[in-house]
Amino acid sequence: MVAYFYFTFADVAKQTKDGFLRSVIRQLCGSRPDIPGPVSQLYHHPRKQNHEPDQKSLQRALRASMEGFSHVFMVVDGLDEAPTAGGERSGLVELLLRIREWELPSLHLLITSRFDPELDRGLHRAMGSGIAEVMDLDEQKEVGHDIETFVASALAAPAFEDWPGAMVAEATTKLVEKSKGM
Numbered sequence: 393m394v395a396y397f398y399f400t401f402a403d404v405a406k407q408t409k410d411g412f413l414r415s416v417i418r419q420l421c422g423s424r425p426d427i428p429g430p431v432s433q434l435y436h437h438p439r440k441q442n443h444e445p446d447q448k449s450l451q452r453a454l455r456a457s458m459e460g461f462s463h464v465f466m467v468v469d470g471l472d473e474a475p476t477a478g479g480e481r482s483g484l485v486e487l488l489l490r491i492r493e494w495e496l497p498s499l500h501l502l503i504t505s506r507f508d509p510e511l512d513r514g515l516h517r518a519m520g521s522g523i524a525e526v527m528d529l530d531e532q533k534e535v536g537h538d539i540e541t542f543v544a545s546a547l548a549a550p551a552f553e554d555w556p557g558a559m560v561a562e563a564t565t566k567l568v569e570k571s572k573g574m
Contacts, residue, residue, distance in 0.1 A: 394465045395419040399473040399484075407475050409487050413450040416466065420457035428456035451487075455494060464499050466491075471505040485514035543567045 395416045400406055406415070421431055430452040434445050445453075458464045468488065474481040492501055505511050543564050546552075552560065 393420065393423050393461045393463065394467065396467045397469065399468075399470040401473055407473070408480060409447065409483055410444070410450065412468070412484065412487070413447075413454055417450070417453050417457050420454075420461075420464070424457070424460065428453070428459070430456040447487075451490070454491070455496075458496055458499060461498050464496070466499065466501050468501070468503045471503055471511060472508045476510070481510065482514060485511060489514075539571050540564060540568045 396419070397412050397415050398406070399412075406412075417431060421427055430449070434449060434453055471481075471484065471488075474484050476482075488501070488503060491499070503515070544560075547555070547560050547563060555563075
Protein backbone atom coordinates (compact mmCIF):
# COMPACT_ATOMS: atom_id res chain seq x y z
CA MET A 393 0.00 0.00 0.00
CA VAL A 394 1.30 3.44 -0.93
CA ALA A 395 -0.04 6.54 0.79
CA TYR A 396 1.14 9.85 -0.67
CA PHE A 397 0.80 13.36 0.71
CA TYR A 398 2.11 16.56 -0.86
CA PHE A 399 2.34 19.77 1.13
CA THR A 400 1.54 22.54 -1.32
CA PHE A 401 1.29 26.30 -1.00
CA ALA A 402 -1.67 26.15 -3.37
CA ASP A 403 -3.97 24.32 -0.92
CA VAL A 404 -4.14 25.73 2.62
CA ALA A 405 -6.14 22.70 3.84
CA LYS A 406 -3.21 20.48 2.89
CA GLN A 407 -0.72 22.41 4.99
CA THR A 408 -1.76 21.13 8.40
CA LYS A 409 -1.24 18.08 10.60
CA ASP A 410 -4.97 17.39 10.46
CA GLY A 411 -5.01 17.63 6.65
CA PHE A 412 -2.07 15.25 6.44
CA LEU A 413 -3.58 12.72 8.87
CA ARG A 414 -7.03 12.80 7.28
CA SER A 415 -5.64 12.31 3.78
CA VAL A 416 -3.44 9.36 4.71
CA ILE A 417 -6.21 7.72 6.77
CA ARG A 418 -8.59 8.11 3.82
CA GLN A 419 -6.09 6.52 1.41
CA LEU A 420 -5.33 3.60 3.73
CA CYS A 421 -8.98 2.90 4.53
CA GLY A 422 -9.84 3.03 0.83
CA SER A 423 -7.60 0.00 0.33
CA ARG A 424 -8.89 -2.00 3.27
CA PRO A 425 -11.73 -4.53 3.31
CA ASP A 426 -12.88 -3.13 6.68
CA ILE A 427 -12.93 0.10 8.65
CA PRO A 428 -10.76 -0.02 11.80
CA GLY A 429 -12.50 0.73 15.10
CA PRO A 430 -10.70 4.03 15.81
CA VAL A 431 -11.67 5.31 12.34
CA SER A 432 -15.27 4.25 12.81
CA GLN A 433 -15.27 6.00 16.20
CA LEU A 434 -14.26 9.26 14.51
CA TYR A 435 -17.30 9.01 12.28
CA HIS A 436 -19.80 7.87 14.91
CA HIS A 437 -18.56 10.12 17.70
CA PRO A 438 -21.38 12.38 18.83
CA ARG A 439 -20.81 15.54 16.86
CA LYS A 440 -21.25 18.82 18.55
CA GLN A 441 -21.45 21.95 16.47
CA ASN A 442 -18.08 22.50 14.76
CA HIS A 443 -16.56 19.55 16.66
CA GLU A 444 -13.48 18.14 14.98
CA PRO A 445 -11.47 15.10 16.11
CA ASP A 446 -8.42 15.86 18.22
CA GLN A 447 -4.87 14.95 17.22
CA LYS A 448 -4.70 11.90 19.47
CA SER A 449 -7.86 10.45 17.93
CA LEU A 450 -6.55 11.05 14.40
CA GLN A 451 -3.20 9.48 15.28
CA ARG A 452 -4.93 6.41 16.77
CA ALA A 453 -6.99 6.15 13.61
CA LEU A 454 -3.86 6.39 11.44
CA ARG A 455 -2.05 3.70 13.36
CA ALA A 456 -5.06 1.40 13.26
CA SER A 457 -5.44 2.06 9.52
CA MET A 458 -1.86 0.89 8.89
CA GLU A 459 -2.32 -2.40 10.74
CA GLY A 460 -3.02 -5.41 8.57
CA PHE A 461 -0.94 -4.28 5.60
CA SER A 462 2.25 -6.22 4.93
CA HIS A 463 3.85 -2.95 3.75
CA VAL A 464 2.79 0.67 4.01
CA PHE A 465 4.93 3.06 1.98
CA MET A 466 4.13 6.55 3.25
CA VAL A 467 5.51 9.32 1.04
CA VAL A 468 5.47 12.81 2.55
CA ASP A 469 6.48 15.19 -0.21
CA GLY A 470 7.38 18.88 0.00
CA LEU A 471 7.61 19.16 3.79
CA ASP A 472 9.45 22.47 3.30
CA GLU A 473 6.20 23.91 1.91
CA ALA A 474 4.38 23.43 5.22
CA PRO A 475 3.91 26.81 6.90
CA THR A 476 6.15 27.84 9.77
CA ALA A 477 3.49 30.15 11.24
CA GLY A 478 1.91 28.95 14.45
CA GLY A 479 4.48 26.17 14.81
CA GLU A 480 2.71 24.08 12.16
CA ARG A 481 5.89 22.86 10.47
CA SER A 482 7.65 21.96 13.72
CA GLY A 483 4.44 20.19 14.81
CA LEU A 484 4.48 18.19 11.58
CA VAL A 485 8.10 17.17 12.18
CA GLU A 486 7.17 16.04 15.71
CA LEU A 487 4.20 14.11 14.31
CA LEU A 488 6.34 12.37 11.67
CA LEU A 489 8.94 11.45 14.29
CA ARG A 490 6.18 10.08 16.53
CA ILE A 491 4.84 7.98 13.65
CA ARG A 492 8.34 6.66 13.03
CA GLU A 493 8.73 5.87 16.75
CA TRP A 494 5.74 3.51 16.53
CA GLU A 495 8.29 1.15 14.98
CA LEU A 496 5.69 -0.60 12.87
CA PRO A 497 7.61 -3.22 10.87
CA SER A 498 5.37 -2.67 7.85
CA LEU A 499 5.94 1.11 7.72
CA HIS A 500 8.37 2.60 5.23
CA LEU A 501 8.47 6.39 5.51
CA LEU A 502 9.95 8.69 2.86
CA ILE A 503 10.04 12.43 3.55
CA THR A 504 11.15 14.84 0.83
CA SER A 505 12.06 18.47 1.25
CA ARG A 506 14.34 21.12 -0.06
CA PHE A 507 17.07 21.91 2.44
CA ASP A 508 15.76 23.91 5.37
CA PRO A 509 17.77 24.43 8.59
CA GLU A 510 14.68 24.05 10.82
CA LEU A 511 13.71 20.76 9.19
CA ASP A 512 17.31 19.58 9.27
CA ARG A 513 17.49 20.16 13.04
CA GLY A 514 14.09 18.56 13.65
CA LEU A 515 14.75 15.47 11.58
CA HIS A 516 18.34 15.14 12.83
CA ARG A 517 17.04 13.19 15.84
CA ALA A 518 15.74 10.47 13.53
CA MET A 519 19.07 10.36 11.72
CA GLY A 520 20.96 10.04 15.00
CA SER A 521 18.90 6.99 15.86
CA GLY A 522 19.96 5.20 12.68
CA ILE A 523 16.44 5.05 11.26
CA ALA A 524 16.84 7.78 8.67
CA GLU A 525 19.19 8.93 5.97
CA VAL A 526 19.55 12.24 4.16
CA MET A 527 20.25 12.40 0.45
CA ASP A 528 21.19 15.74 -1.12
CA LEU A 529 19.70 15.64 -4.61
CA ASP A 530 21.93 18.52 -5.69
CA GLU A 531 24.85 16.12 -5.30
CA GLN A 532 23.17 13.26 -7.15
CA LYS A 533 24.47 13.32 -10.71
CA GLU A 534 22.12 10.49 -11.66
CA VAL A 535 19.09 12.67 -10.91
CA GLY A 536 20.40 15.38 -13.24
CA HIS A 537 20.95 12.78 -15.95
CA ASP A 538 17.39 11.44 -15.50
CA ILE A 539 15.98 14.96 -15.76
CA GLU A 540 18.11 15.65 -18.84
CA THR A 541 16.85 12.44 -20.48
CA PHE A 542 13.24 13.39 -19.72
CA VAL A 543 13.66 16.95 -21.04
CA ALA A 544 15.41 15.73 -24.20
CA SER A 545 12.56 13.28 -24.78
CA ALA A 546 9.95 16.02 -24.31
CA LEU A 547 11.78 18.39 -26.66
CA ALA A 548 11.92 15.66 -29.32
CA ALA A 549 8.13 15.92 -29.66
CA PRO A 550 6.68 17.16 -32.96
CA ALA A 551 5.78 20.52 -31.38
CA PHE A 552 9.51 21.32 -31.13
CA GLU A 553 10.74 19.87 -34.44
CA ASP A 554 11.21 23.37 -35.92
CA TRP A 555 13.54 24.44 -33.10
CA PRO A 556 17.20 24.70 -34.12
CA GLY A 557 19.52 22.18 -32.46
CA ALA A 558 21.32 24.94 -30.52
CA MET A 559 18.02 26.15 -29.07
CA VAL A 560 17.06 22.62 -27.98
CA ALA A 561 20.48 22.17 -26.36
CA GLU A 562 20.23 25.52 -24.55
CA ALA A 563 16.68 24.80 -23.34
CA THR A 564 17.76 21.38 -22.09
CA THR A 565 20.75 22.83 -20.23
CA LYS A 566 18.71 25.63 -18.62
CA LEU A 567 15.87 23.34 -17.57
CA VAL A 568 18.25 20.81 -15.98
CA GLU A 569 20.14 23.59 -14.16
CA LYS A 570 16.96 25.27 -12.88
CA SER A 571 15.38 21.98 -11.78
CA LYS A 572 17.98 21.59 -9.01
CA GLY A 573 17.24 17.90 -8.77
CA MET A 574 13.48 18.35 -8.37
